[in-house]
Amino acid sequence: MEFSIAQIATMLGGEVKGDASGKISMLAKIQDARKGQVAFLSNPKYEQFIYTTQASAVIVKKDFQPKKELETALILVDDPYSSFTVLLEEYHKLISFQKSGIEQPSYQSDTATTGKNIYRGAFSYIGSNVKIGDNVKIYPHVFIGDNTIVGNNTILHPNVKIYADSRIGNNCVIHAGTVIGSDGFGFAPQGDGTYKTIPQLGNVLIEDNVTIGANTVIDCATMFGDSTIIRQGVKLDNLIQIAHNVEVGKNTVIAAQTGISGSSKVGENSMIAGQVGIAGHLVLANRTQIGAQAGISKSVKEEGQQLLGYPAIDIKDYFRSYAVFKRLPELNDRLRELEKKMAGLVPSEADSGNA
Amino acid sequence: MEFSIAQIATMLGGEVKGDASGKISMLAKIQDARKGQVAFLSNPKYEQFIYTTQASAVIVKKDFQPKKELETALILVDDPYSSFTVLLEEYHKLISFQKSGIEQPSYQSDTATTGKNIYRGAFSYIGSNVKIGDNVKIYPHVFIGDNTIVGNNTILHPNVKIYADSRIGNNCVIHAGTVIGSDGFGFAPQGDGTYKTIPQLGNVLIEDNVTIGANTVIDCATMFGDSTIIRQGVKLDNLIQIAHNVEVGKNTVIAAQTGISGSSKVGENSMIAGQVGIAGHLVLANRTQIGAQAGISKSVKEEGQQLLGYPAIDIKDYFRSYAVFKRLPELNDRLRELEKKMAGLVPSEADSGNA
Amino acid sequence: MEFSIAQIATMLGGEVKGDASGKISMLAKIQDARKGQVAFLSNPKYEQFIYTTQASAVIVKKDFQPKKELETALILVDDPYSSFTVLLEEYHKLISFQKSGIEQPSYQSDTATTGKNIYRGAFSYIGSNVKIGDNVKIYPHVFIGDNTIVGNNTILHPNVKIYADSRIGNNCVIHAGTVIGSDGFGFAPQGDGTYKTIPQLGNVLIEDNVTIGANTVIDCATMFGDSTIIRQGVKLDNLIQIAHNVEVGKNTVIAAQTGISGSSKVGENSMIAGQVGIAGHLVLANRTQIGAQAGISKSVKEEGQQLLGYPAIDIKDYFRSYAVFKRLPELNDRLRELEKKMAGLVPSEADSGNA
16 A cells, blocks of 8 residues: 555546655654644644644645755645645545455355455355345444345444444444444333334334444334335444434534434434433424533534533533532522621511511 | 235234235335335224325224225234234244355364254354254354254344353344353452452352343353353343353343443333443342433342432432532532522621620 | 452451451441451441441450340451551452453454463453553453553453553452543534534543443544543443543543543542533643533543532532522512612602603
């Protein structure tokens, strides 16, 4: 995985100024970069570093005019930041898709089909009627239950567990230990205090370009024909709980240890911080932003709200109230002081009764 | 898994009105049901749907009198809801116990014994002296440590990890990635700031009819002879933490991401919502109800209490205080206003000193 | 694993009083101990139990003078509690290092090397260029990614997943289902609302004597050459989230379900309770103590602080404010009462306008 500076410039549709033959094997920040690495300069605040950087090349704007002599080669492009993210993406693909071939022992049902160029790690398990797309990477100890479909270019890290009948899209990444399709938490209370299990017959549907962290759990929907749905572009962190029949709208980002209760729907392009709890059967508008550890107990109708607290309220209101909360003992003292003064001015009813 | 309507009626001790030969392969709600499915009608509010449903059969009360022509067959019973939950239960068993036989490679110690009709998935591991009952389903990647006993009809989903010496009852269901019997979190502080590990020598005891979600952790007890105990009929959701020496009373239900600290005892028939934290060495009375994200820092002596907040108080008191919390900045303003007015009426001590 | 009382006394540099030939196979508390067990007496409060205990031996202070006849043998030492923790430690090692040998099928790359006396359970996976030290115990279903290094005497319980390039020290214990080195949660927002994945190129570094519970997740650092670092002697409980580039200082203890966001640094000898959330890019001083469910949103500069609440404040201040919080409805009533009385004394502006 080594490229010449010229190759990288071609990849970005840019032009090289300086030695185009240097070799690049890694990306770095301009202030940290070493030989063999490429960095970028977008924010003028960082210009100072370009005169001292050890990077073999720096991606800069076409019209960049250096104020001093440069050691590093330049790659001239229209938008350095955007070009750098293109490189990050390419690099990510390169390192993600290194593995290929079949390691033994691994288990694949006779009725399962797999696409071209897949990696199937040792001790991985592919059940009956499973369909796996092209370029899929199945690390060791992955379990894929019967009838599941996995799209192209998806990466299942070690020990991902996918229950039967799940649907996983293209270009998804699921990290180690995550469970997809476990039973929803549904029990019918009986007269004697015990519970009967409500069979969970639905499945999980994960659309394209979804990333899911490690040891997260997504339960299947309750009724046959229904799905717990993670829409395209969603990014879920580690140790998240997604209950049965939840729907997470596209491009929504959710941080670690957050939990969403059954049948709630989270809108698109929302941002949910860590350790948030969302109650069941709620509908949250698009672009909702929820602060860490908040508890959402009501639906959110207006788009773009920012919420905090338990039960959550507008984040600014929460902080205003919390500022007073911190001074409550003082408030209490002031109130008592006033009461004392008032008692000196207004005779109490008992007093007036005596008068 | 297809039954005739006549077979289902027999199963429920009911009677068919209409075509008893139709085939049923699935259960559904009356408003959603399609051909090949059976629904039920219990609440009169839903009667309208029976005239338009595509269900092949609907379970109704014996004395049900249709007001219009019906397309669907009827199954007449004493209590439609209860009959439907019987069907759900039967269906659940059917789909849960489909798997059987031994997949290879899998690992079973010579000294382990297994009952009749078990499923042992590929890459599952059964240690020394393990005893497995009848009809047990052991999915791929399950680990069962030495000397563990698993009762009849229990289902261990992919990748369940059970440490040595555990006891798992009959009719239990444990979902993917859950860990039973990991070391309790016990360390003895030393003079130099380091910690010595306190060996965790007890085990975990799970009684009958317990269901546990995915990626939950139940630690073993500390001392030899002691157990962390999950009593019969308990239902635990995903990503729950049960520390060493905890006891969860029978028929108690606990939602996702809740944590119970060491040596605490939760009473019977309690309901604990998600993301709740319970401190160590507490005793919680039966039928305690705890709201989401609450923090329980004291024992609960009276049965049937409802708690919320951190530290948790009576749920109604919490909401009453929280209602005022949301208006704290206003309260603060009103208090300041009063102080100003009071200052106009009562000369301050400094003032009176000057007077 | 049975020792004579004489052997134990020798191990502790102590002296036996009574029958030194009795056999010991277990440790217990003095009030619970049975035949074949050894207990200790340090706190005089427990002296009563020494006259009735069934322990075969009790470890006591050299100058202990029994007030009655004793059934049990005594082991005389300088510091009974410290001697007992030595025994606990030895016992812990004994039970932890019982397993050895290679179970089949298991997978080890040709380029991996392993030390002396290791245990490699069935279905474990050791990738390319991995280096494993002496006495390491690798339980079934463990995954060790390429280029990882594991020190001596480390125990990896079933299903631990270690991504490529990780560094694990000596004498570490990692419990079942824990994930080391999953991708940090980093995504660059694009103009169209989607996110591009920022490749996570760093690793995880775990120093010596670290214990990690079950189903915990530690993400790798973002940039190549950087590490997420767990310093020596750290004890992490179950279901904890450690994000990319976090550093946990030595001998710090963290309870279950706590989460630390990206790039935060926790000082040495700190104690963090369960379900705590720590925001990103913070620095917490040494010996910080954080109460359960607290949310840390700012750096902590002064050592030894105790914090609670969200956002967290000094624990005593939190409890003082919370005490008033619980009485807020009453405060509100008292304020209204004062306003009424004040209105009787001071004509309102409207009133004065009318006057």
